[in-house]
Amino acid sequence: MSTPVAQMVESLARRKATVQLAGAANAGRAAAGWMADQGIVRAVLADDPVVDAVGLEPALRAAGIDVFRWPVAMGRREVLGLEGPQDVCGVTVPTLGVAERGTLVLEASVGHGRGLDVTNRHHVSLLMADRVVETLGEALAQTFADGRPVPSAVSLVSGPSRSSDIEKISTLGAHGALTEHVVIITP
Amino acid sequence: MSTRRRRRNPGVAYPDVTGTLRDRTVDALRDPTLADNLRTAGDSWGAGREVMKRDFGFDEMRDRARDIRRSNIRNMPALLAELQSNVRANGGVVVRAADADEACRYITDLARARGARVVAKSKSMATEEINLNEAMEHAGLEVVETDLGEWIIQLANEHPSHIIAPAVHLNRNQVAALFREEAGTDDVPTDREGLVAHARVRLREKFAQAEIGISGVNLGVASTGTVCIVENEGNARLVTSQPRIHVAVMGMERVIADWDEAAHILQVLPMAAISQDAANYVSLITGPRREGETDGPEEFHLVIIDGGRGALRGSEFEEVLSCIRCGACLYSCPMWQNVGGQAYGSPYSGPIGAIITPVLEGPSSPGSRDLPFMSTLCGACGDACPVGIPLPDLLVRARARSSSPAKRKAGLAFRVWSLLWRRGVTYRLTMIGWRLGLRIRGRGGWVHRLPGPGSGWSKVRDMPSKWPPRR
Ligand code: SF4
16 A cells, blocks of 8 residues: 555544545445445436446446436435435545545536535545545645646535534534545555 | 725624623623633634644644735735636636625625525625625525524624634524524424534525525635635535525635645645644635536626725735634634623624724724724734734734724823823822822721722722831
C-alpha cells in the first residue's frame, strides 16, 4: 500500500467516513455489499467510466438494489428524498482525493450531477487509488490548472454531513449524507 | 479617516436593538443559562485550538495566511476586476453594490422579476449586515434560513450570537421548544440527533419549493471567477444546487488572487473556526450550470458589497479587511465569553465586531460608538486571530476616535485630575479635602458610601475613614 493511500484511509476515518479497499475486479461487488448491509434500496449512479469498469451496476442488481443513472428524470421532491424510498444512495466518482485531509474532489458535469453527494441519505464514492494526492494545494492546482476547462461546480467533501449548532456538539446527519463510504480501487 | 461618508442606510448594528450597551450587558450577565451555554462553547473551542496547534501545525500556517490576506487587500481593486470579468465570462451576472440599500434592492427586484415566492438561504454574515431578510420579507417573500443554527435563531426571532455558531447561547431543550412551536405539534424529539433529523425533513420541504437560493461567499477566487462556500451541514450545497437561481452575496474584501492562496486559507479557516482540519463541504462555484447539465442553477448572480469597506483601504483600520470571519476572536474574548454576541447589538460581535461595527458606521453612531470599550485589552483576540489582525491595537484606535458620551465624561474627569495634581499646592489641597471628606462621612471608622463617581466603587466595598489607615 502506497503512503498517500494509507494516509487517505486514516484521514477518512478521522472524518467519520468508512473505507474499503478493493481491486477493480471486486470493487463493484464490495460497494454493492456495503449498500445492501445498510438497507439501501435505490442507488443513483454518476455516469462515469469507473462505475462500469468496476461492474457496479450488475452487482447492485444482483443485490436487489434499484439502479438509476445520472441524469435522472425525477422531480425535486423525489431527488430530496421527500417522496419515494428513504434509503437512497448517491454514487460518485471523485476526480481526486486529498490524503492529508480525507477530502474527495467531485466535479459537476453532464454525467455527474452536483447534488449526487448531498441530496441522498447515503453517499458512496469510488476513488481510484492513483488519484490520491497528498495536499489540498495539489488537488486544487490540478483541478483549476491553466488550459483545463473550469467546472461549473466542484464539491470538496470531507466526511458525512454534521452540525454542531446545538450545544456545540458534533451531530451527524444534518442536510447532507448521513453515511459516507469510500471504496478505494487499488491496482 | 475617510469613512465618514453619508449612507442612506447607515446600519451595521441592528436597528431593532433595545436599551444601551450597558443595559444589554447587565441583562446578559444576569442570565445563568446563557453563562453556562457560553462557557461550554468557550471551553470546547479552547481545547480544540490546542489540538490544532499540536497535531496540525496551526501556528506555522498563520504567517502565510496573514501575508496572503494583506496582499489581497493591497491588490483589491485589480483582483475584484479580475473576479468580475471571469464570473461574467462563465455566464454569471456581477453586481457591485455601494451599500445595503443597493444590494437589497437588486435582490428583491430580481425575485419580483422572476416571480419567486420562497427563498432558501445558507449562512451569510454579509446578508445579515445588509438586513436582507427584512427587505425580502417586506417584498412579500418567504425567507427560510437553512443553516440549522440560523433556522433556530429565525424561529426564536433573535439575532445570532456568534459568527459561526449563531445559536450557541441556546440549549437542546430551548431548541426543542422552538421546533414544537414551528411544527405545531408536541411530537418533536428532544435529543440532539432527533432534533437534527427533524430539522432535516422540515427544511427539505423548503428546498423543494425555493425558486431562489441565497448564499454567502467565504472567498472569491479572482483567477477563475469562482466563489468558495464553506460549511459543515450541506445546506449551502442544497442552496447552490436545487433552486433555479443562485445569488451569492459577498463582502468586497473576500477576494483572493488564485488557487494556491485559496488552498491555504480554505485549510486555515476550519482550523481557526471549528478546530477541524477540513470543513465537511466546500462548494466551488463558477457560474451557472453548463449546457447539458441537469442540476444546478440556471442563473448565477454575484452581489459584491462595499458598505464602507473600500474606504478602509489605506486607513489606520485597513487590517480589518483581512478578516476571514472565523469567529476565533469571539471565543477567545473574556467579554464575549461572559455576555455572548447579542449584547453587542450587531451581526458582528466580539473583538472584530467591536471594531468593524463602529468603523463601518462612523465614530459618532449611537448604536455602536461604545462598542470598542467592550474589551479588557487582554490581548487574547490578537493571539487567536489566524490572519494576524492586531485586534487589541485596533480596539485602542477605535476607542481614540469614538465620540461616545461616556468617553467624553471620562476624558473630562481625567483632564481635571491632571490639572489639579500637576502642581504641589493643588495636589496637597485635594488631599486635605479628601481626608476631611472621609472623616465627615465616616461612621465607626468606615465610609460605606462615596458620593458621585465613587458611588459605584463603594457599592461593594468600604473605605477606612482615616487615611492612610493607622493601626
Ligand atoms: S478578526 Fe481574526 S479571529 Fe476574528 S473573526 Fe476575523 S479572522 Fe477570525
